[in-house]
Amino acid sequence: MSNLTGYVKRLRDIMRNDAGINGDAQRIEQIAWMLFLKVYDAKEQDWAFDEEGYVSIIPEPCRWENWAHDDKSGSALTGDPLLNFVNNTLFPTLKNLPVDASTPVKKTIVQTVFADANNYMKDGVLLRQVINVIDELDLGDYEESHAFGEIYESILKELQSAGSAGEFYTPRAVTDFMAQMICPQIGENMADFACGTGGFLVSWLKELHKQVQTTGDETAYSNSIYGVEKKQFPYMLCITNLLLHGLDVPRVYHDNALVRDVLDYTEADQFDVALMNPPYGGSEKADVKNHFPDDLASSETADLFLSVIMYRLKEGGRAAVILPDGFLFGTDNAKLNIKKKLLSEFNLHTIIRLPGSVFSPYTSITTNILFFDRTGPTRETWYYRLDMPEGDKHFSKTKPMKLEHFAPVVEWWNGRQEINQDGFDKAKKFPVEQLTGELGYNLDQCGYPHEEEEILAPLDLIHRYEEQRASLNAEIDRVLAEITAKLGGDAL
Numbered sequence: 001m002s003n004l005t006g007y008v009k010r011l012r013d014i015m016r017n018d019a020g021i022n023g024d025a026q027r028i029e030q031i032a033w034m035l036f037l038k039v040y041d042a043k044e045q046d047w048a049f050d051e052e053g054y055v056s057i058i059p060e061p062c063r064w065e066n067w068a069h070d071d072k073s074g075s076a077l078t079g080d081p082l083l084n085f086v087n088n089t090l091f092p093t094l095k096n097l098p099v100d101a102s103t104p105v106k107k108t109i110v111q112t113v114f115a116d117a118n119n120y121m122k123d124g125v126l127l128r129q130v131i132n133v134i135d136e137l138d139l140g141d142y143e144e145s146h147a148f149g150e151i152y153e154s155i156l157k158e159l160q161s162a163g164s165a166g167e168f169y170t171p172r173a174v175t176d177f178m179a180q181m182i183c184p185q186i187g188e189n190m191a192d193f194a195c196g197t198g199g200f201l202v203s204w205l206k207e208l209h210k211q212v213q214t215t216g217d218e219t220a221y222s223n224s225i226y227g228v229e230k231k232q233f234p235y236m237l238c239i240t241n242l243l244l245h246g247l248d249v250p251r252v253y254h255d256n257a258l259v260r261d262v263l264d265y266t267e268a269d270q271f272d273v274a275l276m277n278p279p280y281g282g283s284e285k286a287d288v289k290n291h292f293p294d295d296l297a298s299s300e301t302a303d304l305f306l307s308v309i310m311y312r313l314k315e316g317g318r319a320a321v322i323l324p325d326g327f328l329f330g331t332d333n334a335k336l337n338i339k340k341k342l343l344s345e346f347n348l349h350t351i352i353r354l355p356g357s358v359f360s361p362y363t364s365i366t367t368n369i370l371f372f373d374r375t376g377p378t379r380e381t382w383y384y385r386l387d388m389p390e391g392d393k394h395f396s397k398t399k400p401m402k403l404e405h406f407a408p409v410v411e412w413w414n415g416r417q418e419i420n421q422d423g424f425d426k427a428k429k430f431p432v433e434q435l436t437g438e439l440g441y442n443l444d445q446c447g448y449p450h451e452e453e454e455i456l457a458p459l460d461l462i463h464r465y466e467e468q469r470a471s472l473n474a475e476i477d478r479v480l481a482e483i484t485a486k487l488g489g490d491a492l
Helices: 004-015 024-050 079-095 105-114 124-135 142-161 163-168 172-182 199-211 215-222 232-244 301-312 325-329 333-345 403-414 432-438 458-486
Strands: 190-192 225-229 252-254 271-276 313-324 347-353 367-373 380-385 419-421 424-431
Touching: 004 024, 004 124, 024 105, 024 124, 024 232, 079 105, 079 124, 105 232, 142 232, 172 199, 172 271, 172 313, 172 367, 172 403, 190 199, 199 215, 199 225, 199 232, 199 271, 225 232, 232 252, 271 301, 301 313, 301 325, 301 333, 313 325, 325 367, 333 432, 380 432, 424 432
Parallel strands: 190 225, 190 271, 225 252, 271 313, 347 380
Antiparallel strands: 313 367, 347 367, 380 424, 419 424
């Protein structure tokens, strides 16, 4: 297929004309279930080639190639017959596929993916057009399949502008940086207990794949990830993402990692590595908190996920977790006890302070990356404040954070030095005794400098505002004049 870069735009333009599509979130969900079936069909063709007697879990009439593919003979379903098939045959069939404990994971995912999926389109002709665009993808072609993996990223990024769906997406620069610094090794397993669309899983796989040399390495690589996602839509996106990245059996489960008693976890439930950006800002009900010891039973979702990580990290294991500033300075009993457990049982060796606009414009919550391992108690914690690149004030949707922006951290990481800029600590080492004693478990250190507001007398303040207004008006007039001149008109 030519012009992969215009792929998403083509789909968007078609669906804008359908009365059933209401907003970005529905549009992306519509694309998602069709993409899943297209990608799954390509995988099934591979499995049928490799496995003698392979039988699909999807009944023949509902397999992509038998209803979606248009061979240009004029027999392809379209209009009302297509709508009727999708709504009354395809979805009911896939939602109710017979699945039990013996069903292979690569087959059960179909039923799980469609459990809460919806078809929003109401125009069968437009639906046919969308399906035809999806079907143009040649996923049997390595180059095109690889290129589409990149295009799929752009679909995931659009989640950020699709209302609350943005909570499922962590900027790829961040996940790639964390995976690099955690240094994956063949034979290790990694977990993300709220994996969203699978960003951390993919970044881990990308980093680990550099070490694959033998068939044994390939097997270890394919079995190295474990994910859990509570919400159906990001789960669907995640499964498709992993299938696109060559995982035939993605170990990702549609479940809630907070609804099992943490004290019940054994060594068999533990992992070498945890990489996460847990949902924060949410408040959990009492029945969820009941799965945690009383002293750790926070109502804040991110706190609970951090506890899950601590209980599910192997001896010698390591973790990198994104947490909001509120965790660092929080003093309520649960937060305090979680921090006490973290510092006394784990080695919290590094905290990277992130610029407030990393997730901009979708949230202004300032965040941090906590790096820790289970090698003994914390002795000292290093802080590094990652400032905005020189000349930039903030990241945005059109100017997002890139992996290269982490270069100062990478350069500092191995030869750690304390750095003071303009009287403010940018990088500093804190002994654990200072963090737990003098600072009272306030981990909010080496933060971003705040300009102190100058207090002026009322008349001086009025004068200052008048000057600022005059300056702004002059700047606006200048810009408008430039624009008007370029348009060949006269300034208003």
